[in-house]
Amino acid sequence: MGMKTIDSSKGKMRNTYMAILIPLGIAINFVGGTIASKLSLPLFLDSIGTAIVAAIMGPFVGAVSGVGFNIISSIVNGNILGSLFGICNIATAFIVGFMARADKFRTIVHAIIATVAVAVANALLGAPIAVVVYGGIQGSGVDLLVAGLLSFGNDILSAAFLARLPINLADKGIACFAAWLILKRLPENMRNLTGGKRANADA
Amino acid sequence: MIQERYKPTFLRKLYPNTKLWMSLGISCAVIFFNNIWFSLAVMILSLIMIAYEKYILEFKVVSISIIIMAVMMFAINGTLNPVNNYTNDPVFILPLLNWKFYKEGLEYALTYFGRIAPLMCALFLLFRTMNMTDLGIGMYEGGIPYNISFMFISTFQTIPILGKDMNQIMDAQRARGLDTEGNLIKRFKAFLPVMVPVVANSIMRVRNQAVALETKGFNSSAKKTVYRDLPKTKADHILKWSSILLSIGSIVYRIIQSFF
Amino acid sequence: MKKPIIEVKNYSFAYENTDKKVLDSVSFTINEGDFVGIIGRNKAGKSTLCESLVGLLPFTMGGSWDGEIVIDGKSLNETKGAGVTDIIGIVFQDAESQFTQETVEDEIAFAMCNFGYSRELMRERILYASEACGLRNMLDRSPFKLSGGQQQRLAIACILALQPKVIILDESTSQLDPIGRDEVFGLITKLHAAGSTVIMVDHNIEKIAEYVNKVLVLHDGKVIEFDDAGKVFQKKDKLNAHDVRVPQVTDAALQLKDKLGFKEAPITLEQAKSVFAGYKKEGK
Incomplete structure (x- = not known):
């Protein structure tokens, strides 16, 4: 008996999953940051949600989740200019998202490549934003490294960049690793949500 | 039907989008006027309103991060920022640690601090008096x-x-x-x-x-309606347009200022 | 005269990207006003069946299927599942994951907003649904701060506001404590008495026997039995062979059938009391 088939990836369910995962990504970012501060860790750990959403639903949805987090977080913390750091989250979402779409987020090697790429991008983008918004010192752990580098004679921009490299390697390493783990264990019915060419293939 | 959740103070009764406009207006003004006295005025006014709206306890957390930021900004920039002119005498020297604070670095920190701190106070106030569901509805009614x-x-x-x-x-x-x-x-x-x-x-x-x-019909094709009824008053109109004028005015002021 | 409201005709279903038929040639008819209990062991296809009845599977969430489901005279194959939510409301097991709004009032209004109801109508329905579910004085509380029983009642209220003809409850009481469970069963009985058709998936065989009038038994995606509750539960051996047990009262009674010689074993405590009351102590 011939059964008829319907492919869900072309339907409206993607909207529904988006409506659930974007807030979830933001909430996971908040939880990560909260655990980090409860454990007094010197990292941000607030991009894990962005990486996870990007790995599941692709770069653009991940980016929306990341920027949403930065906007809400900066409002909650009182400094709305901090939402400019959303640019860093966009970079994270794009790198992880495009790799996931191209099916290049399966092995541990992939995860390591993602970590390095995301860390460098975040340091490159985060430094100038920190300088423009805060003048280089933002009131968190990374500033101590910046101070150290300043005392070696670096200008504020380079100091901000160099300080952020090791911090981001650790920070984004955890994020990418977590996203990779989740993607591996993703329930079957959520596997085809990354969007892009695969979902729009003609029947 | 919904019992009064909060005391209806003036700020709370405003339509949520109005408060967004006010945030925009104050942010533009503080950033583009770039005037330490204006910033100070905004900060003092905000602190008074925060006390009036009884948010002092919640504000403690924000105030602590403002203080930490101030200390780190002034300390690090004052002593180490290459803008400093090390040939002049330092403005003051911290006794025990012998740290030398220079004028340029301190001014640098003051510029940035003078932008961020007043905004943190004013925006804290505006956003704490907003109910997020109301804001979401305001966004939808505004076209989002x-x-x-x-x-x-x-x-x-x-x-x-x-x-x-x-x-x-x-x-x-x-x-x-x-x-x-x-x-x-x-x-x-x-x-x-x-x-x-x-x-x-x-x-x-x-x-x-x-x-x-x-x-629950999330993807239904019907035009979605809104349940909560948020009133818009004259005060909302006045505040909205004043804020828009303030934003434009401050940007124009900055542009003119950069020519002289 | 009883009118059929759900007709399932030879329906088979397999999830997307799989070949295994989770439902295999299922056929049955439910009439308006019925109270149907669906039982079967885990992975028998009960939830899949519920989601198929509302058109989620295969039309919205994908999958392969054969056969037809007709809701209130209209075949889902033609409507592609559109408009079913006007007729059938479904409530799931994990109530908390169904909530997205700030207050109970907003939550009940949510589905109505999505379907474009006017504000006046929404206010009316919120009063009606919250009253029926005993939530009238909790309208401004957060859904996430309610007890388990209250959350399930809220989930039912959200569906009730749309005034569907059929209500499906997919294991709605499994996560509740006994008090919560009684609250929910009490509410459902009230709704059924008021004319709704109710379909309940549940593991609590005693509760099912107490409330429903028809029982559907599923095993490995196939219908094993579909008949009046009293008749289905007589077939203890057949049910046991398919990993389904019968009410304890029935089990005990069936074991005593030869000694006591009744025609039909009782399926609830109440029935048992009246059946056994008729027997006098022998000898002694």
Whole structure:
């Protein structure tokens, strides 16, 4: 008996999953940051949600989740200019998202490549934003490294960049690793949500 | 039907979008006027309003981060920023540590601090008097697509749920012997055992949530209506247009200023 | 005369990207006003069946299928599942994951907003649904701060506001404590008495026997039995062979059938009392 088939990836369910995962990504970012501060860790750990959403639903949805987090977080913390750091989250979402779409987020090697790429991008983008918004010192752990580098004679921009490299390697390493783990264990019915060419293939 | 949740103060009765306009106006003014006296005035006014609206306790957290930021900004920039002119005498020297604070660095810090601190106070006030669901509705009534306003509202419900999960799991793991207070390495190791269950649980719920939304008509083609009834008064109109004028005015002022 | 409201005709279903038929040639008819209990062991296809009845599977969430489901005279194959939510409301097991709004009032209004109801109508329905579910004085509380029983009642209220003809409850009481469970069963009985058709998936066989009038038994995606509750539960051996047990009262009574010689074993405590009351102590 011939059964008829319907492919869900072309339907409206993607909207529904988006409506659930974007807030979830933001909430996971908040939880990560909260655990980090409860454990007094010197990292941000607030991009894990962005990486996870990007790995599941692709770069653009991940980016929306990341920027949403930065906007809400900066409002909650009182400094709305901090939402400019959303640019860093966009970079994270794009790198992880495009790799996931191209099916290049399966092995541990992939995860390591993602970590390095995301860390460098975040340091490159985060430094100038920190300088423009805060003048280089933002009131968190990374500033101590910046101070150290300043005392070696670096200008504020380079100091901000160099300080952020090791911090981001650790920070984004955890994020990418977590996203990779989740993607591996993703329930079957959520596997085809990354969007892009695969979902729009003609029947 | 909804009992009065909060005392209806002036700020709380304003339509949510109005407060967004006010935020824009004050932000533009503080940033573009770039005037230390104006910033100071905004800051003092905000602090008075915060006390009046009885938010002092909640404001403590923000005020602590303002103080920490001030200390780090002034200390690090005052002593180490290459802008400093080390040939002149320092403005003052910190006694025990013999740190030398120079004028240029301190002025540099003051510029940035003078932008951020007043905004932190003013915006704290405006956003604490906003109910997030009302704001989501204001966004939808203002033309933003329904899905986006839904996601906005839903975010503020999801965050506390995950927070509760996080606390439960942290307690459960601690009861199993997880060390959350030892040295740095131990604390680092404690991160994943708390984070992974929280995240895994939330992902497992996603399909159920998607199904529930579907059956509640999330994707229906009907024009979505709004249940909460948010009034718009004359005060809202006045404040909205004053804020817009203030924003434009401050930008124009800055542009003119840069020519002289 | 009883009118059929759900007709399932030879329906088979397999999830996307799989070949295994989770439902295999299922056929049955439910009439308006019925109270149907669906039982079967885990992975028997009960939830899949519920989601198929509302058109979620395969039309919205994908999958392969054969056969037809007709809801209130209209075949889902033609409507592609559109408009079913006007007729059938479904409530799931994990109530908390169904909530997205700040207050109980907003939550009940949510589905109505999605379907474009006017504000006046919404206010009316919120009063009606919250009253019926005993939530009238909790309208401004957060859905996430309610007890388990209250959350399930809220989930039912959200569906009730749309005034569907059929209500499906997919294991709605499994996560509740006994008090919560009684609250929910009490509410459902009230709704059924008021004319709704109710379909309940549940593991609590005693509760099912107490409330429903028809029982559907599923095993590995196939219908094993579909008949009046009293008749289905007589077939203890057949049910046991398919990993389904019968109410304890029935089990005990069936074991005593030869000694006591009745025609039909009782399926609830109440029935048992009246059946056994008729027997006098022998001898002694």
